[in-house]
Amino acid sequence: MEPDLPVKAPAYVRADGTLGYDMDESFRDSIGTLDEKGKRKWVFAKKTKGRFTTLRTLVSIVLLGFLFAAPLVRINGNPLLLFNILERKFYILGQPFWPQDFYLVVLGFIASLAALALFTVAFGRIFCGWICPQTIFMEMVFRRIEYWIEGDAPAQKRLSAQSWNLEKTWKRSLKHLVFWGISFLIGNTFLAYIIGSEQLFEIITSSPADHIEGFIGMVVFTTAFYLVFSQFREQVCIVACPYGRLQGVLLDNNSVVVAYDYSRGEPRGKFRKGEERTLGDCINCYQCVQVCPTGIDIRNGTQLECVNCTACIDACDDIMTRIGKPRGLIRYASQNEIALKQPFRFSGRMKGYAVVVALLLGLILTLLFTRKDxxxxxxxxxxxxxxxxxxxxxxxxxxxxxxxxxxxxxxxxxxxxxxxxxxxxxxxxxxxxxxxxxxxxxxxxxxxxxxxxxxxxxxxxxxxxxxxxxxxxxxxxxxxxxxx
Ligand code: SF4
Ligand code: SF4
Structure with missing residues (x-):
């Protein structure tokens, strides 16, 4: 059976006798959502199902519930969370903070960045896939609405290619109307975190002329969210998010990321039922590529576009189950685990970040408990x-x-x-x-x-x-x- 590989150079023999391949790395010359002419390639990600999708859905429900409910929750009559930059008044967990406490906010911000860096060094972009509001709204809310109205990826592609007939007009109109409605809800929620829920209700229930600044804020927030989720979409993670840009310097060979086990999968090649398989486990079915919301092929290795959304894990696990192979050809793993079969280890770099986070947390807690009333x-x-x-x-x-x-x-x-x-x-x-x-x-x-x-x-x-x-x-x- 001939391997089906994106090889550039002929195979070579490694020191341990196994075959190695010089991969074609030209995919790194541009991001996955641009064609050769630099034009945007629209990503039609296929629906996924599987254990990670289910778990992420549950986590998303909890986080979305918290996001929408937090501005309404009161602790001892104070808002749970309020960041009123206009009146310079802040509430965190019902505790009032004033501009005089700004040093605590700055320290908290530095501690969060250090904790995020530690987390990223150890577990890659797990935050992007599981917690980031952009991914949650895009994958769990807006894309699901798209599936509901326009159907799965092939139907969406068909609809996009066809001319503006009745079907395309009503489906697109309905989709954008729902997108606008949800963006309005998100925009208002974010506004509630800034001005407080009472003031927001006042703005909503009275004439725009009485609250012109609030009304403008509402329109600006709604429009921004609508444009992000209907047009900019995965580009936020790929080109705009500064955290995404930091991955290159934070990740190392011990970081656990969503990774393709090339030592098990290569050489890849078609699966033929009943035939004894002499190739690797990857059957080159492209399911992992078709579900990817950032349009990449994870088999090429860790890429800056990957938001660790786990869709490719579920897609590949499904294929492995169907062909009778163990799950986990794509899984959470470090480069060293795949290449050297090393188990996860807490590297010196991780220990260094952990010490910084612990020190900062200790300092913040001390300052919080000694804060004057x-x-x-x-x-x-x-x-x-x-x-x-x-x-x-x-x-x-x-x-x-x-x-x-x-x-x-x-x-x-x-x-x-x-x-x-x-x-x-x-x-x-x-x-x-x-x-x-x-x-x-x-x-x-x-x-x-x-x-x-x-x-x-x-x-x-x-x-x-x-x-x-x-x-x-x-x-x-x-x-x-x-x-x-
Ligand atoms: S490569 Fe996999 S984990 Fe990364 S963004 Fe694509 S589907 Fe998600
Ligand atoms: S889904 Fe799995 S088997 Fe199919 S192409 Fe991707 S890695 Fe290979």
């Missing part, structure tokens, strides 16, 4: 000077800002701690400051010092912030006095 800012009123009072003491006026970072209202008192003998008083009529949970209170404060406590032009004064009678924070500022 109340954040105080006291600044001297710009342009003001000291004032001499009738009793011979001197006064300075300050601006204060109190941020309550907890989920309960706070009764706050401000007292002068240093130097003794003076006092700090808020200028408002109601001297009992109550800062509602997750809110900010600002006002003016007058600090008075007797003459003998003033050191000269600048005297340091410390103001204590008491919550329910206990000292919770303190601020030291300069007090302007007469030159002595």
């Amino acid at each position: 109340v954040e105080t800012t006291v600044l001297r009123m710009p342009g003001s000077t000291y004032q001499e009072l009738k009793d011979g003491s001197y006064a300075n006026i300050y601006k204060y800002q109190l941020i309550n970072k907890t989920n309960r209202d706070m009764a706050i008192e401000l007292h002068l701690l240093e130097p003794t003998g003076g006092k700090a008083e808020v200028t408002r009529a109601d001297k009992h400051l109550v800062v509602p949970r997750g809110a900010m209170l600002a006002g003016q404060l007058v600090v008075t010092l007797p003459y003998d406590r003033i050191k000269g032009l600048k005297t340091e004064v410390t103001i204590g912030v008491y919550v329910n009678g206990a000292l919770a924070d303190q601020q030291t500022v300069n007090f302007l006095g007469p030159i002595k």
